[in-house]
Amino acid sequence: MDISPEVLKRSIESLFRLQEIDAQLFQLNLEEKTIPPEYSEIQDKMAETLKAIKSIERSLRDVDRERRGFELRVLTLQEDLKKAEAKRRDVRNTKEEFAASKEHENFQKKLVETKKALTEKTELTTQKSQQLEEKQKAVKEFEEKFQGLDETRKSRMATLQAEKDKLIAQREAHISQVDEQIFSLYERVQRIRKGNGVALVQGLVCSGCHVSIPPHTRSRLEKMEEIITCPSCSRILYLHSEEIIEHKSFASTSAL
Numbered sequence: 155m156d157i158s159p160e161v162l163k164r165s166i167e168s169l170f171r172l173q174e175i176d177a178q179l180f181q182l183n184l185e186e187k188t189i190p191p192e193y194s195e196i197q198d199k200m201a202e203t204l205k206a207i208k209s210i211e212r213s214l215r216d217v218d219r220e221r222r223g224f225e226l227r228v229l230t231l232q233e234d235l236k237k238a239e240a241k242r243r244d245v246r247n248t249k250e251e252f253a254a255s256k257e258h259e260n261f262q263k264k265l266v267e268t269k270k271a272l273t274e275k276t277e278l279t280t281q282k283s284q285q286l287e288e289k290q291k292a293v294k295e296f297e298e299k300f301q302g303l304d305e306t307r308k309s310r311m312a313t314l315q316a317e318k319d320k321l322i323a324q325r326e327a328h329i330s331q332v333d334e335q336i337f338s339l340y341e342r343v344q345r346i347r348k349g350n351g352v353a354l355v356q357g358l359v360c361s362g363c364h365v366s367i368p369p370h371t372r373s374r375l376e377k378m379e380e381i382i383t384c385p386s387c388s389r390i391l392y393l394h395s396e397e398i399i400e401h402k403s404f405a406s407t408s409a410l
């Protein structure tokens with residue numbers, strides 16, 4: 155690989171930055187996937203309430219139908235009772251009077267029973283209607299909460315997207331700085347290592363695998379004349395420029 159020291163330095167530095175950007179992008183993507191927890195909580199409560207509304211509506215329909223049936227029955231019985239009263243007034247003998255009284259009494263009894271049932275059903279209808287109203291009010295409240303959360307979520311998403319766009323642009327800029335051969339080597343190592351393709355060297359340790367590198371490998375790395383990979387993990391080794399100065403000054407002080 156015949157690459158000038160400048161290109162080499164620039165390429166590896168850019169790859170190192172690229173790697174940092176990819177890690178940041180990974181975090182942002184994770185963040186994007188996590189909806190605020192209250193959001194799904196309200197979603198569950200809303201679904202539950204809507205289900206309850208359907209069930210109340212169904213029973214309300216049934217109760218109301220029964221109520222209307224009793225209402226009609228009361229009207230009919232009131233008519234029957236009137237007829238029975240007229241009949242009772244028209245009796246010709248004791249036998250007929252007895253029968254008419256019996257019939258009248260019967261209708262009266264039935265009317266009392268039916269009116270009682272009608273009251274019960276009317277109360278139940280009112281009760282169910284109130285329940286329905288409460289649930290519908292709850293749905294409205296959930297919808298309002300949703301709207302509030304949606305706005306927070308949308309603005310957070312927009313911020314995230316802006317951060318991502320900025321990083322993606324930086325990423326492209328860094329890639330354009332990398333020599334093609336070095337980039338393909340980087341991609342190869344990334345595939346093998348399933349992640350970072352460049353590792354920082356700190357002292358004599360590769361930060362990718364935490365294994366020491368031989369001192370002569372470090373000297374070659376400092377010269378920046380060739381691409382050096384870690385003997386144990388194959389990652390492209392990278393040395394911060396400050397590291398070079400620090401190490402050199404350390405070496406010169408220790409030589410004194």
Ligand SMILES: [Zn+2]
Nearest residue numbers: 360363384387
């Ligand atoms: Zn290593």
